[in-house]
Amino acid sequence: MKKISRNSSFIVTFSIVFIFMLIATKFFNNDAWFLAIFFYLSSGLVFFTYTISKKTPGKYLLPGVLLLSLFQIYPAFYSGLVAFTNDSNGHQLSKEQAIAAIIQDSKVPVDTSEPITYQTFKESDTGEISIAFQYPKGVTWIGNSNYVKKIDVVGSISRLAGFELINSEQSANYADALQNIKIDLDSGVTLEPLDFQTLEASQPTFTLNAQTDELTNIQSGETYVPNDNGQMVSTSGEILYPGWKVNVGWRNFTSIISDKEIRRPLLAVVVWTFTNAFLLVLVSFLMGLTLALIFNFPQLRSKKIYRTLFIIPMAIPSVLSVLVWSGLFTTETGVIDRMFHISTPWLTHPLWARVAVLIVELWSTFPYMFLITTGAIQAIPADIIEAAEIDGASNLKSFRLIKLPLVVRTVSPLLVASVAMALNNFGAIYLLTGGGPTFSNSNGNAGATDILISYTYKLAFNSQEGNNYGLASALSILNFILVGAISIYGLRKMKTMEGIN
Amino acid sequence: MIKVMRLNNKAAKFWFKKILWRHLVGLAVGAFSLFPLVWMISAAFDVTGQISTQQLIPLHRGLDNFQQLFSSTGKPYLTWGRNSLVVAFSAAAMQVVIGALAAYSLSRHRFKGRRFTLTTILIVQMFPQLLAATTLFLIINTFGKSFAFLGLGHQLPLILIFGGAALGVNTWMLKSFFDTLPTEIDEAAKIDGAGHFEIFLKIIIPLATPVFVVTFLLSLIGILNEYLITSVILGLDSKNMTVAVGLQQFIYGQYGKNWGPFTAGALIATIPVMALFIFLQKHLVSGLVSGSTKG
Known part of the structure; x- marks a missing residue:
């Protein structure tokens, strides 16, 4: 009898340890370091307290102490960390995310002398919808939001191996799929269907110079550098949004x-x-x-x-x-x-x-x-x-x-x-x-x-x-x-x- | 006064001098304590639905407010009720179980760091969780990015947060009760070969059932009364709200203050809590008072 209850308590302990490890790993993969460390430590503590340790008080106190640490002591500690940052609306992303967002938001249509036309294709096996187009003229691409690749075609595209051409009358049936297509080329240009025949090309106004950590506005030539409040700012003082989260030291307290x-x-x-x-x-x-x-x-x-x-x-x-x-x-x-x-x-x-x-x-x-x-x-x-x-x-x-x-x-x-x-x-x-x-x-x-x-x-x-x-x-x-x-x-x-x- | 002096009956004189004014004070204070409740009831049955202009006995009585309460689109009262019950019952149960485990050990076992633990718990109690509402919000937001069911707008993280307060809320009260249970019973059981967990399960728990009821109720009411963390974690989606948070939509709504359905809903939510309270007041009062006299 005693042996059975012992075995079952081992099973419970090990499953809790296992679950905590899984949770920790997921947090680890998502860069939530503190939580990952907390759950790794917890799983270790649970394992130690309920299998190795001979001391009984720990067995009764651990559940309460773990929850207390996570939801009362850790928040207090975390408050301490946040208090030294500029975490606020418009300052919640990391620097990379914020700069990517600035570039993404700055896209403006590219002037092309003639409209970019496309043709709709359906993949024979999967039924997936792709579009084929030339950009710039003479370079042919096929792809959708998930992929894009260059293909060698001479003249007009009407037949492609593994694909089925959808003519313009039928393409209205695929309006939903077409509407969601958005193709990012490596050159930074983004292409999106404007109607059932033409594409709109847009290009960001800002380019990032990774070496100097500067953003340049291609149109005005103005450069923007990061300031100590987690923002990109130009020499004339213009600020780009969003900003990112940085440590601001005692500034919140002194303010x-x-x-x-x-x-x-x-x-x-x-x-x-x-x-x-x-x-x-x-x-x-x-x-x-x-x-x-x-x-x-x-x-x-x-x-x-x-x-x-x-x-x-x-x-x-x-x-x-x-x-x-x-x-x-x-x-x-x-x-x-x-x-x-x-x-x-x-x-x-x-x-x-x-x-x-x-x-x-x-x-x-x-x-x-x-x-x-x-x-x-x-x-x-x-x-x-x-x-x-x-x-x-x-x-x-x-x-x-x-x-x-x-x-x-x-x-x-x-x-x-x-x-x-x-x-x-x-x-x-x-x-x-x-x-x-x-x-x-x-x-x-x-x-x-x-x-x-x-x-x-x-x-x-x-x-x-x-x-x-x-x-x-x-x-x-x-x-x-x-x-x-x-x-x-x-x-x-x-x-x-x-x-x- | 003159009338009183004329009375020669000693008992009546005593009654006038020592008892009457006590009743008057009692009635006045009673009126004060019933004041909002009376108006809540009155507004709930007043079909004009205005707490501000109404009479104590409404001129137009009816159940329209209750109908409106249960039929408002986007304000699912029954769902709020279920959410409140789920959160309050599971979190209160969690607080009692965790508190009882810790209190048992702190009452019965002697170990290094015991005094430190008790003092820490006492001090932690002084830092209410709601001070950290901002960071709890950010933490639960992080949780949600890895596990959707642990994120904002879900009940589980809220239950866990309240469970996390368990040590501070219940441990001292339970420990001082466990201290009053004679240790001789434990010793006898130990001689019979019972382990520490068996003693807890088979001796302490049955003996402490009344105090568990009291702590459970106090936790329950505490959680139902909590506003800040609940509203921050459950967010703005109407179907996730609890009664306390959701009902406000009737009076902070864009179409002005709608007191009728608000008071109707408040009344329905108040009745069970109040009934429990009055029904168990003897235990609750003795629990609070013993807390005061034992220090």
Whole structure:
């Protein structure tokens, strides 16, 4: 029995190792080096851990650690790499691909004195459609998108071994095949059918000099050389698109400080990120604590009903509830404004938008605070409170001197985690206000309620100036560092790290 | 106040002084917490489909919004629902299984690097995955070039991404529960010749089933609430979206805000989640609270 299960575990291990090797090889062939290395290493680790190694902890930790490395640590590391590049719209190709694209895009029709005619042929065996033509005059070719070859023919082409001539009346039946034909000759000239009889010849305006790494415009004679931002640029400063991805060193980071259009909104964003997080945690903690004190009252009946009512916000998928809130906050005609007979520019005025964000965040976090503070209050040993009462401490005094410090001490690690969460509360802000109202002349449309993560998202995926992955990654890293520093500082202060056992 | 003083009945006096205002606070806070839900329901059954101008009890009631929800072209609600279920259930299951394996080892085995692992997990938890959304997008894009089914617009990479967060999400909670299970049972089983995996399978798992339910639910809700990574990975093709991402099309659409079908769809999506939550609230609450009191 044991032997069978052993054999089957060997089979499972070996198939996983095999699959990882296959995946790695495919990545290797597609030049995805990091992923290839990761999967080669993983397959080795899987093999080692489940066959050779005698240590049991590894067998339980490996699946989690591998996934963690691939989808949390590797992205963090990759952010680090991207942050030092100019990866953005128009800078995503490699240099070779970008130059090939420039040449391809620069094709213009070649002036030929008389039209280039062609004849359609069908290969007898395969039914494949080819065309035969002369270019330049006197040199005959046959081919289609997949191949082209020179043939020796004198005079007009009407018969070719292995091919069947299709006359012009019938060629309409092959319109689809003909439309897709595109022949690239070695001279750089491209030929495409214009109608059922003639071809259009086009030729790139740019030629690449591989030795000097220069592009030359044959028509104007202008030369273009690569600059350090991954673009081909002429002496007069004209830039060719697309560009390619290059390392730009610290430029993304320095631009955060030096570029006025980034720096100004970013400063406001950072200030609001922290104000929002600390204010929210403070207010919702106080609200939760007050409610916990009010409802931790033995003689009060129907406590359970209230608790159920209070945790409703946790039970509604927040993406949906935030969107409903955004409807309720509509100015003048919205439910809230009509209820209080006011006309408040919620969502369009910077201050009111911030208030609205805080209200919605408070709504979604106070239940959690209520639950954890209730738990903490109930965990206070009854004899401590009694002893205080016997010593003649007033209610207020016993709360201030005994209950509050004990509660704060118990929930403080959770408060630190709450601050960390609030610093990255993307959903509430992005879905409620979209980060707006937008500041004027800011890079990437930063707005009054934008926090770092939502601003980063806008830069990366939603920017009018084109998506800038490099800058977004640099900001992610700053965010990583800020949130991490605060969390670690908070936890140190709370001494939670010492309690690990 | 004067009326209260006149009452000589001690119990009534106590009720007025200590209980009444608590009920009033409870009702006020309850109203606050129900506020968006009430309006969601009201808008869902209001045939005029306007959340902004509507009344609490709609003047024109009907099921038009639900009909519109299920018949909108290009907005396949049922497909979104299926996508949400597939992603949330598989990813939550993955998070629980991976978390449980790691937690078992961290709770029961003593090894070099154990403290380091626990601390690392705690810190990694502080760096939410969504910070790396930009790079996850680029990585999944690279995946897709080699394996189409692992690329953008597919559910598998999303499930794997959430599975990758498993260690940070569940391990601590599960470990502190496993710590409360007496080790004597393990010892006895070990003497009877059980291996470490048998102990995990036959002793720990049955004993920990309630806490697995709680972690599974918390993971499930967490994944259903996730917006940024989901929308970035699943992309703009309507048929790949989840409910949370897809429903937005009704209110960010080019024909203005269409609150009727949005609230109808939101209501349908909310009911099962809320029912689960209320049904299992005792376990969930004790799970969260024990997290707070045990540190």
